[in-house]
Amino acid sequence: MAKLILKKTPMREQPPEERIHNFNEVPYGYSEEEAVAEANRCLQCKDPPCIAGCPVEIDIPGFINQIALKNFQGAIDKLKETNFLPAICGRVCPQEDQCEKYCVLGKKAESVAIGRLERFAADWEADKGKVKIPPQANPTGKKVAVVGAGPAGLTAAGELIKRGHQVTVFEALHKEGGVLVYGIPEFRLPKAIVAREVDFLRQMGVEFVASFVVGKTQTVDELLEEFDTLFLGTGAGLPWFMQIPGENLNGIYSANEYLTRVNLMKAYLFPQYDTPIVRGKRVATSGGGNVAMDSARTALRLGAEKSMIIYRRSRRELPARIEEIEHAEEEGVKFEFLTLPVAYHADKRGWVKEMECIRMRLGEPDSSGRRRPLPIEGSNFKIPVDVVVVAIGQSPNPLVPSTTPGLETGKHGNITTDVATGRTSKKAVFAGGDIATGAATVILAMGAGKIAAKAINEYLKTGKW
Amino acid sequence: MNRILKKRVLTSEIKLFEVETPLIAKRALPGQFVVLRLNEEGERIPMTIVEARPEEGVILIIFQEVGKSTKQMGTMKEGDVIADVIGPLGVPSEIEKFGRVVCIGGGVGVAPVYPITKALKEMGNYVISIIGARSKDLVLLEERMRAISDELYITTDDGSYGQKGFVSDELQRLIDQGKKIDRAIAIGPVIMMKVVSEVTRPYGIKTIVSLNPIMVDGTGMCGACRVEVGGETKFTCVDGPDFDGHLVNFDLLMNRLRIYEREEKIALEEYGQGKGRNL
């Protein structure tokens, strides 16, 4: 065996002082040489624990071995056996909590950079220009409606078209991709990549109907008159606010609005694009997940002199991907840990001028296993701000459940499903992704789309519910 | 789909489009709206569905040219296609037999009040309508409103037509005359809706207003459209647009409508420079 190299092959990136002035992707991705070098670090374990850490069980040593052998087509073929969107997952999956967490190398050294290799293989195929269309089963004559073109819906659509069903995807927004187009910024996930994957589905025969709000334009029951079955992948699009004084002042955005304006509507190109955004000088984002990191880093790129993250727990509890936290730190985002906003104060014109916060300390662990933040009485202080982004979470949008009789929901408004099949309480209706789990991850949404597709296929074959 | 089948110029700055949107036309109810986007660079703009004709598959929208997007929209011609039209959105207006209703429209607000008035009339209500404008040539939909009203009053700010004054003055006059009113519907500039709500408040006349905050998606996903009603935050696009005028925080709405004042000016200036640029 070759000598153990302790560190991951570094990935070249735009330097922080440069990249905070543009929206271009931050990491450049591996070159062929770098990818091969990194692939050679893989121990090719007989009983690879990394696979169990992957929600869609990619044959990880298998695809890495192909890269080591310089058979890049082989690598992408292997990936696509189980993962439909590798260019996206390679970029946005929390690998440190999944595959890379279980990598045997990780015990002594840095784990293999599985995510970067996945991204490399997918980009290699795209750069080559010709993407292989997988074989499709003979047409079954069955019609499936997929609601929502996020990762869950796109995956389900891909799996179902492969099995010969006719698939139509209905999307409320004017562009497909879900969070991948409206939420995750260009500098982390170029929109051209999402468009490429959607295009790929189109080439396979999936029909897309954009600007179609199920529950409003037509209801689930109406769609069921035309389609044999339906998959709901409508995501967790309802932004939370904290219900604290002053939260509706000018300059205070939900992360969804802030990111949608910038990503989907391209407000960073205003006035070339019509949608405006307030470019704050001092921007405070409350929250600690990927959404918060994305917002704080977006603020810098919109010209903020100071971009702050206000988080009620400590650095250790930040739920964001490590890479996002590191990138944010490198770019100069300031973190205020153990801090909770309690009110906003306005200037004379009704714009937010100060965020009033209280300091926190960590108490006993709560149900999530993380230590519960407790307020320190009398520790209130004010931070001068001119834009605030509230990124404390989101829950499923009630639009579909509220217009669909017979569809059961749980206490946070998520659609109740059977995890093994994605089946809902309503006949012929399946669901998966954030709408079922609450806000989670791209890969889990894809996994749910895949599971449901399998069950839908069964249902269409047997007619048994 | 989304083709402009008919365009009419109603006043110097107000235009009417009939747009081919069969699915939306089939479902739209009074009080609902669409969100539209003119082209790839366009912003998402909410607009009330003034009329839906399901048999023809068309909806009617009326808009005032105020900012860059609406000015650009005004240059579109019959046969042109609007990139996206999404809807019907929002909760339909409450249409019941209330008895005697007053329907009030100010400026371009007459357009959204029209379908509600019509539905209330068809429901068997006694309809008193008050429509107002700055001056005579800006009075909107007079004939249509007259046809569905038992009584119609017109006001103009400058007195060039009808009563001189505001719609709220006319309402006060009717109340003072002792007219029994069971419900009021008021749509127009925020200040007008606020004043009308203040006029009716002492008499306990339930007053419904239709709010017009800035929106992005129109489906409850962003919170741009949040307003305060009875001290609670609501999303206008999914909880409204109709709300109880006696509970609405109008000052907050007015404030939030000014968020992009600066950007709107920039957009308009840029657009002016590139004049002639068409869709």
Ligand SMILES: Cc1cc2nc3c(=O)[nH]c(=O)nc-3n(C[C@H](O)[C@H](O)[C@H](O)COP(=O)(O)OP(=O)(O)OC[C@H]3O[C@@H](n4cnc5c(N)ncnc54)[C@H](O)[C@@H]3O)c2cc1C
């Ligand atoms: C800013 C941000 C950053 C994130 N970063 C990461 C990350 O780095 N890694 C990661 O793994 N996860 C990340 N996530 C989470 C991840 O994006 C989601 O878990 C995932 O997208 C869920 O997929 P989905 O298909 O269930 O829903 P979504 O992606 O939300 O897609 C749902 C789609 O359904 C549409 N829809 C909703 N209602 C209707 C309707 N009534 N009719 C028609 N269409 C409808 C929506 O418009 C949307 O397009 C992030 C989320 C956000 C918001």
Ligand code: FES
């Ligand atoms: S417009 Fe986005 S929530 Fe209402």
